[in-house]
Amino acid sequence: MKPNHLKKSVFLLLFGITGLACSTERDHLVTIETRHGNMYAILYDQTPAHKANFLKLAEEGRFDSTEFHRVINEFMIQGGDVFGLENLPEEEWYTLPAEIHPNLIHEKGSLAAARQGDNINPERRSSGCQFYIVQGKVYDELTLNTDMKKLQEAFMRFLQLESNKPLREKYVSHYQNGEFDSLNALMLSKKVELEQFLNVNLDNEKRPNQLQAYTSVGGTPHLDDGYTVFGKVIKGLDVLDKIASEPTDRMDKPANPVVMKVKVSEINRRKITEEYGYEYPDAK
Template identity: 65%
Template structure:
């Protein structure tokens, strides 16, 4: 190999090494403060699409147009803001990954429902930030809809008058957490009485995340998670708690500006607390 080829090979190797030591830091600025995020390499199509929209300024002045307390905040409707015809609203193929879940702070792609969208393709622009809640392990690993059905049938027994009255009182007062606790307390009884299995399998990473930081586990494996807020979760919480009009739209519009810059991974870890997986 001649000298010029050696220099070229070394330069390419050095450039590749430097690139792997840096990552894109995303800033989502609102009047309530700024959130900082990273995007996952495991979802390359979603990552590059988000970066393209952000770098071109197309996310700027879009809104968080749908917010639900203790659930999520959704925004980035570039296509509507730009007045694009629906035929130009492109979608992205799903990039579902069992290691990327809807823990608190996750960034995921919005999409149409399964009936219209069986391939689970993502919106080309809209995304949401996960708020959610913390679950007990028993709650997380129980098939709640199946539990509710069995519990409702069990309440009809003449011998369960007192239990039925307790349930009615909690329901009237909308004490949802107490309602769930009451049903879960009868889980073993219901399994034995109806000869049913009310268990729900969850992966180790799901149990660890949802019983500590929390999130929205029922969305896992159905929507593409492609990033994570690593600083500024309190800003998301403020926005999710805003007063809303019909369709969960904030009464006072919440605008965003989105920017990206290349930052060393060491700095992201040092200043924002995000620890990169071992390469």
């Protein structure tokens, strides 16, 4: 064989091996079974500690019979209290180091790790078992790019002016009637005026990936950069919505328990894309 033919053959062989490797690369598909149906999820490689921990608990069957014990409509569903179910002493309730990435956000369907608050957990370490699935809601761009806490503080100062008595009465009416969407819309309508009158900046501009997600599929943007997002539901969002709509008690626990069973399967990544519609970021 001539040298140039040999080089060409070697190149084709290497190309074929590379293509074969890409087509046979496998990933873990998580199936969360509930009485409302199944949710299917993938776990992110960017959060290796959380991915490995979740898979270990699932493969050992330790999530089975745990409940979605905290459910808040238009916010999230939380479950997976393995340690509580197994009656482990609190000193054995291990935590995981935070793996927070700006590209992994709280869009609808995201899996994220529950944790204790910053006041006792400044490192933002995650629970070793409890997780939540984001439902949230869709936002308009103006709301998304506004610091709503600062807006409310500025608006309340503005209402103290005697000349704003009609505006104050409208605010009180919305509040007393529980019309909170109308109340927010009223405050947002005064944003520019408030910034000019009080000489304040009420912006809270979001990153492009946040804008795209939260104005389309929705989610819970205020949790970004504070909790570890480690996976995503890629099929079964209707099941998420059904669970989020469950009647709950004062502690946000469903009156009719929503028990889960979690299974893990190793599947070709290409098959996951074809059957579940999830596009891997590094896919070509």
